[in-house]
Amino acid sequence: MRSIWEDPLTTQRDESGRFQVTNLNVYYGRVHALQDVSFSMGREPLGMIGRNGMGKTTLVKAIAGFLPARSGSIEFEGHDIVGRQPHQITRAGIGYVPQGRRVFPSLTVHEHLTMVGAKKTARWNVAAIYDLFPRLADRKKNGGGELSGGEQQMLAIGRALLSNPRLLVMDEPSEGLAPAIVDHLAEVLRSVVKEGQSVLLIEQNLRFATELCDRILVMVNGRVAADLTAQEIASNPDVQNKYLGVV
């Protein structure tokens, strides 16, 4: 019998530190690409924007285990994942949608989805991905290289969802896609987020980021420069110019 003085099982627990990056330093070759990056998030979707070369992709690669961290920690659900292999990080519950999609040219759409080995009883199984992206079901037998950019992005998202991640990290999913496709992706991802899927979204497309996330971090020169609400940033052209403008 649980005492009423104990913490409740899930609902009201403070989850603001569920995913926590602390003083993370990462070098890209000799470049000090991430400098004492710290932020934390709970279950709410979190966006991160910034111009090219500000360290966004470096951060994601460090989270996915592709790049080693010089110092600092990345904690997910209480475990430090720094220094772990990419497959261990995925198994720890972090799904990864890379920049540029990185689908496999030698595999068909269907093989991409089955190779992950999701259980039939899991929320995200192969059939659920085809429901989410019916376009992929039409192209089941096509090779990864024969898909359009939008289809490749759907496939990359589906592939990441199939590991049934408790945090989905996406690196510029709207990059290089036609506006209509970006809108469609935003709509689908919103439905996924509404279901309770936790998301960390790296973007340059501000509209796409604010459609999914209420909270947006801004990255400048390898540091987290601002922590804003979507409203603060969307309604303020000065802020947009400062952090995203070309000049």
Added chain:
Amino acid sequence: MDQFLLIALNGLTLAAVYFLVASGLTLIFGLMRVISMAHGMSYLLGGYIGYEIVRQTGNWILGALGAAIAVGLLGLFIHQVLIRRFQDDDMRVALVTLGISLIGTDLMLAVFGGTATQVPIPKDFQIGLDLPVIGQYPLIRLLILAVAIVVGVGLTLFINKTRFGSIVRAGVDDSQMTSATGVNVRLVFGLIFLLGSALAAFAGVVGGTLFPLLPGQDGSYLLFSLVVVIVGGMGSVPGAAIGAVLVGLVSQFALVYAPTYSLVLTFALMVIVLAVRPQGILGRAS
């Protein structure tokens, strides 16, 4: 006419042995792009281990399985301990495996000696089969041809139709991203190396049954299987089958009609194929 058919059949059964050796190399070198110079050593070591087991137990199948398992495990060990850390440095991998091969073949020379040995087969199989036109033909050669076909079909299905096969192909395309889907790519590549080495050892027992086992064969079989893999197209199992048939037929016909040029013609085949199709017969242009 019957001589022509006999040579063709000889070429095909020789091709069966070449294919078995090359099928392992097409996994290791063609698919995983690990330049393993120790593949010929795996062949010879497999042959000798098979010979020992068959000599002591009299069971050919046990010898073939034992050789495949032992050399496969040795391959896994070599991959995990020596090759994995240099995976992206082709020259080092080539030199490390060449070193392993030199040490291994010298050790075999010390243990098994320099005289030719042959894996014995049960009396029941030492018979000829009456074929139309050709006449008597050794049953064992036809059986080995059948075994090679079964291995080839099985391997093709394994790579193209199973989940593990998808993972292997994904790992070859982009190993980092494959890892990010939750797959332990190092382990998968280790298992493929195991399978490739085991196939070479199995081929060694098969080859050692048809032909004598001799020191130095490691080099010639490595060379022939490289030619087969390159002619057929890197990483393609059906390509390796076609490559093996071509190399087998060319070398057998050349042996009869132009014996002096047998080796030259085999390599001329490779030159011609690469001049016309640089990616090999069934290879994909990259």
